[in-house]
């Protein structure tokens with residue numbers, strides 16, 4: 055661990071990352087929402103400001119610093135502290151090392167009255183000369199230096215807004231045949247057209263026309279699609295345009311102001327007017343940190359995680375009921391710069407290039423109007439539809455790039471159209487490439503691809519309104535193109551499974567029960583296909599990967615961490631922190647294919663995995679069997695529906711047997727290691743003999759399903775001395791009912807939270823770690839509407855107030871794990887105990 059983690063000392067430059075792209079921290083590398091369980095919405099990593107500022111009322115002490123809002127760590131709670139102890143913060147004794155917060159805020163008394171009764175012992179600065187920089191390298195925002203910094207920050211924001219004006223490819227919105235007056239012209243005078251940015255997403259064309267009409271603006275036609283924040287306006291002539299722009303620019307709509315931007319034309323051979331310098335490359339869109347050194351990327355992520363840990367402290371203070379003393383961890387936070395617990399460091403990814411084992415490539419048009427398979431250059435809701443090839447994106451493997459290129463060449467000659475996001479029309483939508491790696495050493499060099507043994511291709515289409523025979527021919531030709539392309543590549547590409555997913559929805563994010571169809575892969579040059587392959591073997595459509603010497607079977611829609619090598623480190627860390635032993639009952643909440651529970655099964659008495667995706671649960675059961683682990687049980691259900699009853703079932707039983715170490719746990723481990731060694735020398739798929747559930751049946755059966763890889767349950771339950779939960783939820787975090795169940799069960803003392811989204815980790819931790827104050831809780835749902843308008847942290851504080859009386863957890867330590875090099879994303883592991 056030590057060798058791979060960056061030191062623990064908070065970096066001086068706690069640079070805030072500006073924004074996250076949307077990669078499904080997950081499994082999509084597109085900057086738009088992805089189909090995986092980690093959603094992909096942009097998350098401003100440093101968004102803690104306004105809504106989260108410590109309330110002024112709370113900080114009203116007799117002697118205020120002038121920047122209350124910016125001094126949450128040192129100032130808030132100061133009054134509580136002052137009564138019981140004197141800190142070096144307050145001391146001017148030269149023999150004491152002054153607090154890092156000494157004189158980092160201006161004294162408001164001194165400022166107003168020109169003097170202060172505390173004189174030279176005042177902890178706040180008397181004037182600009184005395185003012186010191188805060189430990190996080192910021193200045194009191196009311197000071198001259200603070201204001202200057204704010205101005206340059208705002209200038210940066212303006213630049214960011216400027217970027218928003220780059221609305222790509224919006225010309226499509228005005229294409230013919232959509233029934234709009236004036237849209238019939240196949241050639242538009244784009245100089246008479248404008249984009250309106252910051253419109254309410256729920257508006258449609260009629261709302262836009264009404265709004266413009268009421269302002270007396272004349273126009274030729276207006277267009278707006280629900281869900282987007284851009285609309286389009288075309289004027290009859292230059293005079294209309296000029297007066298329209300003058301009226302509309304900056305006009306308030308809701309709580310935003312309208313911006314007017316140029317419509318960027320689709321560049322064609324005749325029309326090469328686009329200024330490529332203004333457009334993001336795929337590399338910039340998908341791997342925004344790629345131009346930083348890896349050490350700088352890690353520093354940046356670590357600094358960002360620290361901001362989130364500070365935010366947790368600030369929110370816990372706010373959530374703490376009046377009259378109750380602040381939890382010890384909040385009081386102690388001042389000793390570690392306001393962090394809610396120590397950030398131990400950041401664990402590096404063992405592989406930095408080509409690490410993604412799952413890539414989702416969109417089918418669309420490039421800025422030049424060329425059929426392209428690659429990444430969207432921005433957010434569709436902001437009007438960006440251009441797709442660019444995955445050139446120079448260091449997180450994508452050569453194999454995935456090669457398949458994208460094969461598919462693109464095939465689409466160039468296809469009789470069926472690619473999907474048009476504006477018109478919700480077309481056939482070819484997306485290519486997903488999933489890779490399975492051989493067991494053994496993970497290589498970070500040029501030969502990284504040699505460890506990839508299997509590849510699953512999932513092509514998403516929309517068959518609405520198509521001719522069945524034509525589609526069948528296209529699929530056959532596509533399968534041939536992939537097979538030939540794989541064979542012609544050097545080295546030959548693995549091709550294990552080819553699937554088609556028929557999805558009718560507006561976005562490419564398909565539900566897990568979206569129909570899948572297995573296509574036969576042509577086997578040889580003379581096109582002898584594997585026609586013998588029965589069509590009902592969809593359940594065998596799977597690839598395999600390896601973590602900690604265990605073999606994992608993965609079905610098409612099951613979640614699997616996209617960076618296998620880094621995931622291995624993540625799971626080991628969670629296990630090391632979880633305080634495991636033979637008398638431990640481990641709950642693996644949101645277990646996916648069982649990776650966490652199974653890799654730790656040999657260290658505990660029993661694992662109970664909970665997962666809502668039926669295919670993933672069936673994979674987890676299969677994976678327990680493949681690896682000879684018999685102390686694991688998997689529940690197919692939403693965690694919020696079963697967490698409380700499972701805790702009761704396993705912990706509150708009256709008739710219990712004392713747990714003994716699982717007799718076969720260590721044997722199993724030895725067995726699995728040797729069998730994995732065998733596997734590494736053998737053909738990859740060796741679990742075919744296992745009973746295989748039918749995927750379709752599973753999808754249809756969404757009811758709770760218990761399954762166990764052990765013998766039928768005994769009437770008496772085992773009594774486990776130690777109960778631990780490791781939770782690994784998707785980006786929205788844990789459901790409030792899961793939090794409540796975990797928090798209110800007194801026997802659960804250790805909780806390891808693995809998070810791909812620090813914002814929801816903070817929100818969940820607020821509920822888990824602040825003292826309960828039910829006596830003051832407002833009951834019922836009357837706050838619901840208000841809550842919906844709150845930020846995540848504010849609504850967590852609101853829910854914390856309703857938490858039934860229970861002992862809160864405390865954050866003990868945290869570690870960042872860099873699963874996603876070159877992107878803004880990062881996993882965080884936090885140990886909570888009580």
Ligand SMILES: C[S@@+](CC[C@H](N)C(=O)[O-])C[C@H]1O[C@@H](n2cnc3c(N)ncnc32)[C@H](O)[C@@H]1O
Pocket residue numbers: 091092613614615643644645646647648649650664665666667670691692693694782783784789810
């Ligand atoms: C971040 S993944 C983690 C999976 C697994 N722990 C791993 O590392 O491979 C989150 C998982 O939670 C599942 N999930 C999402 N919402 C859930 C819910 N409400 N209840 C149970 N599982 C859920 C998803 O299907 C996904 O498999």
